[in-house]
Amino acid sequence: MTPVEKQPPSPMEEFxxxxxxxxxxxxxxxxxxxxxxxxxxxxNAVSMxxxxxxxxxxxxxxISMLRKLIPNEVRIASFILVIATFVxxxxxxxxxxxLDVYKALGAFIALxxxxxxxxxxxxxxxxxHTVDRALVDGLAIGFGFTLVLVTLGGLRELIGHGTLFxxxxxxxxxxxxxxxxxxxxxxxxxxxxxxxxxxFMGLGLMIAARNLIIARREQRAHARELPVAPPTRA
Numbered sequence: 001m002t003p004v005e006k007q008p009p010s011p012m013e014e015f016x017x018x019x020x021x022x023x024x025x026x027x028x029x030x031x032x033x034x035x036x037x038x039x040x041x042x043x044n045a046v047s048m049x050x051x052x053x054x055x056x057x058x059x060x061x062x063i064s065m066l067r068k069l070i071p072n073e074v075r076i077a078s079f080i081l082v083i084a085t086f087v088x089x090x091x092x093x094x095x096x097x098x099l100d101v102y103k104a105l106g107a108f109i110a111l112x113x114x115x116x117x118x119x120x121x122x123x124x125x126x127x128x129h130t131v132d133r134a135l136v137d138g139l140a141i142g143f144g145f146t147l148v149l150v151t152l153g154g155l156r157e158l159i160g161h162g163t164l165f166x167x168x169x170x171x172x173x174x175x176x177x178x179x180x181x182x183x184x185x186x187x188x189x190x191x192x193x194x195x196x197x198x199x200f201m202g203l204g205l206m207i208a209a210r211n212l213i214i215a216r217r218e219q220r221a222h223a224r225e226l227p228v229a230p231p232t233r234a
Contacts, residue, residue, distance in 0.1 A: 018140025025148040030116040036199040043167040045153030049146025060126040060138035100171040160194035162187030
């Protein structure tokens with residue numbers, strides 16, 4: 001009897017895996033430097049998240065295309081070369097769009113080259129799977145990474161300043177005016193939220209909340225699986 005081959009996960013299952021089950025920040029704790037450093041505002045978080053997602057998708061696809069041509073002995077160096085090429089594209093693109101965003105992100109744009117999320121997915125997934133699956137994986141991991149950054153950045157900016165997207169108006173002028181929101185009028189701010197300790201505390205609370213949700217779901221699933229005892233006769 002021949003063993004039944006395991007079917008690969010569907011694109012939606014692959015996407016949800018990167019978004020929740022294998023989220024690079026919540027689960028694997030990778031990419032901590034940009035997560036903690038640039039999430040003092042939503043604009044910075046969105047910019048870093050989109051830049052990382054672009055590099056992750058493009059590098060995963062190209063590495064998947066070249067996976068049979070790259071010698072095993074130089075695969076890591078080749079991966080870094082591919083990633084650095086797309087990081088250079090992102091670097092110049094951000095400079096062209098907004099110098100203020102470029103200055104706010106600083107050296108963390110260049111550090112995308114050595115982001116563990118991207119190198120890890122190149123080694124663990126893109127170099128072993130087809131282009132279509134590498135595309136979905138890169139999109140899922142990148143979106144999961146961006147979601148964490150935006151959530152953490154939103155919480156820190158809201159608690160620290162009482163605003164959301166406040167920097168959009170400063171960085172993009174009239175184009176960003178519609179995004180800028182002041183949610184708490186006459187708010188004096190909570191300085192700790194926008195300082196480095198606030199990033200550690202906020203991320204820790206988010207991870208704790210995710211773990212609590214998973215534990216509650218597992219308890220409910222286990223309770224449903226328990227056999228129902230038959231009623232006893234008096």
